[in-house]
Amino acid sequence: MKSNRSAYFIAGKTWIALDQREKYIASENYSHICFNVPKGHYKHFFNKLKESSLKEWQENQTEGDSIYVLDDSGNKLEIHFSTLKERIKYGKKHFGSNVEWYI
Numbered sequence: 591m592k593s594n595r596s597a598y599f600i601a602g603k604t605w606i607a608l609d610q611r612e613k614y615i616a617s618e619n620y621s622h623i624c625f626n627v628p629k630g631h632y633k634h635f636f637n638k639l640k641e642s643s644l645k646e647w648q649e650n651q652t653e654g655d656s657i658y659v660l661d662d663s664g665n666k667l668e669i670h671f672s673t674l675k676e677r678i679k680y681g682k683k684h685f686g687s688n689v690e691w692y693i
Contacts, residue, residue, distance in 0.1 A: 595678075598666050598677075622666035644661065654671055
C-alpha cells in the first residue's frame with residue numbers, strides 16, 4: 591500500500607513499513623525497528639521486557655499487541671504481534687480513502 595505519509599512493502603518474508611508521522615519533530619522521530627513475533631511467543635517477550643530495565647518510549651496505538659522499548663544504546667525497538675493480513679484489514683477500515691492498496 592501507499593499513501594501520502596506511508597507505504598508497506600514485502601521483501602521475501604520481510605514486511606517493511608515506512609511511516610512519516612507529522613506529530614514527531616526531528617528530535618522525537620518515529621523511526622524504529624519492529625520485530626514481529628509469533629502469537630505463542632508474544633506474551634513471553636512482553637513479560638521479559640516489562641521485567642527488564644528497558645524504558646518504554648511509546649504506548650501502543652495500532653492494531654495488534656506491541657511494546658515499544660529503548661535498548662541500552664538508545665535504539666527504538668518494537669516487539670509486535672499481528673499479521674500483514676490483519677494490518678491491511680485494519681488499514682482499509684481506519685486509514686481513510688487516500689490510500690492505494692495493492693493486495
